Amino acid sequence: MASSLGRDVPAERTAAVANDLVEARDGAATLRVFLLQLDDHRAPWAQRVVDGVLDRLSSAMSALDDVSDAAAGRRSPAAGGSGSGGAARPQQSVSSSGNTRKRSFVSRRSQRPSDKKITATLEDGHVWRKYGQKEIQNSSYPRSYYRCTHRSDQGCNAKRQVQVCEADPSKFVVTYYGDHTCRDPSTIPLVVPAAGAAPDCANNLINFGTSGTNNNAAASTTGASSSQYLAMGGSAADQLSTSWCASDDVFSSSAGSFMQVDELIGAVVGSAGVTSTATVGSSALDRGGHGGMGMAGGGGGTASFPPSPNGLGSFVVGSYDDDLFPMDP
DNA sequence: AGAATTTGACCTAC
DNA sequence: GTAGGTCAAATTCT
Numbered sequence: 001m002a003s004s005l006g007r008d009v010p011a012e013r014t015a016a017v018a019n020d021l022v023e024a025r026d027g028a029a030t031l032r033v034f035l036l037q038l039d040d041h042r043a044p045w046a047q048r049v050v051d052g053v054l055d056r057l058s059s060a061m062s063a064l065d066d067v068s069d070a071a072a073g074r075r076s077p078a079a080g081g082s083g084s085g086g087a088a089r090p091q092q093s094v095s096s097s098g099n100t101r102k103r104s105f106v107s108r109r110s111q112r113p114s115d116k117k118i119t120a121t122l123e124d125g126h127v128w129r130k131y132g133q134k135e136i137q138n139s140s141y142p143r144s145y146y147r148c149t150h151r152s153d154q155g156c157n158a159k160r161q162v163q164v165c166e167a168d169p170s171k172f173v174v175t176y177y178g179d180h181t182c183r184d185p186s187t188i189p190l191v192v193p194a195a196g197a198a199p200d201c202a203n204n205l206i207n208f209g210t211s212g213t214n215n216n217a218a219a220s221t222t223g224a225s226s227s228q229y230l231a232m233g234g235s236a237a238d239q240l241s242t243s244w245c246a247s248d249d250v251f252s253s254s255a256g257s258f259m260q261v262d263e264l265i266g267a268v269v270g271s272a273g274v275t276s277t278a279t280v281g282s283s284a285l286d287r288g289g290h291g292g293m294g295m296a297g298g299g300g301g302t303a304s305f306p307p308s309p310n311g312l313g314s315f316v317v318g319s320y321d322d323d324l325f326p327m328d329p
Numbered sequence: 330a331g332a333a334t335t336t337g338a339c340c341t342a343c
Numbered sequence: 344g345t346a347g348g349t350c351a352a353a354t355t356c357t
Contacts, residue, residue, distance in 0.1 A: 130334060132349060145348070149333095161348090 115176040118165055122172060126180060128160060139166065150182035157181065 128146035136143045141164035148156040158180040165171040 129332095131351095133335075134347065134349095137346060143347085147349095 113175045113177055114179060116173070118168075118171050118173050120171050122162060122174070124160075124174070126158070136163070139163065141166070141169070148180060148182055150180075154182040 127149040129149045129151075130144055130146050132145040133142050134145070143161055143163045146160045146162065148158040150156040157178045159177040161175045161177070163173045165173050
């Protein structure tokens with residue numbers, strides 16, 4: 001039902017825009033919190049700019065609300081952070097025929113997505129391994145199946161499905177299943193405690209990735225539980241993807257909604273006296289437009305992380321010291 | 330050589 | 344019966 005392409009598209013776009021707005025707003029809010037802690041004479045000005053951004057975003061959202069109210073009616077059921085509650089029971093069925101392949105199937109469709117979002121980039125700070133691709137009914141694009149690279153060595157059960165957005169083929173619809181239980185030193189937000197930095201500030205960090213190549217916003221739900229993390233792509237607008245993890249939520253979005261925030265970031269960066277950037281734990285970019293939708297490195301442009309030492313609770317900075325900066329100037 | 334992707338087959342939920 | 348999700352051998356890439 002409702003496969004009417006022509007009419008659903010606007011609704012999807014609306015949802016996508018709404019999604020972007022929410023992300024932008026939350027990002028600005030996060031940024032504001034950060035600014036409040038900045039000890040810089042330009043901070044008040046920056047805060048005012050952020051307030052303005054928030055203002056506009058709010059009004060845009062309420063305006064959009066009317067539209068979406070009329071147009072759609074349902075939202076993705078996932079949203080409510082359903083804890084990790086009763087994961088689908090692993091109803092295992094051994095292939096009775098069992099001569100060649102023996103498999104243990106985990107229940108499939110009953111699994112509830114833990115998060116779903118539309119994003120312009122597949123980068124999310126985690127390393128994924130693709131394990132399947134499937135043509136989907138009523139969809140012009142195949143769906144790719146990824147699982148966390150650390151499934152084998154750490155038993156991480158996080159998965160995600162990626163599909164090109166019907167409404168906007170330049171974006172992807174990414175659906176996440178399960179939580180990351182892995183600890184990857186390269187995907188954990190880099191914290192470089194400033195000499196004598198207040199512990200407070202250690203929970204807030206900002207990392208400006210270089211343009212266009214990698215935006216590694218670590219969103220490890222285990223590693224960055226309550227800290228606020230903000231990672232910004234560099235200058236290339238196309239590739240700029242912004243992700244932040246505040247508490248339990250991870251957002252990411254494309255450049256479009258962030259231009260003002262981006263300018264603001266520039267101001268903040270300036271005030272912090274930062275010029276160089278560093279991104280650790282790279283991931284390959286999408287390899288070939290649509291068909292491939294590759295990411296997670298691999299055959300093409302590999303980005304594999306070494307098996308993380310067990311119990312690595314802190315962050316390895318090593319030689320990246322020069323390229324990182326403490327939050328608090 | 331090792332690691333990641335591709336792809337057809339297998340299996341289950343609906 | 345069909346569509347969707349997963350497995351694993353084959354292939355590709357560094």
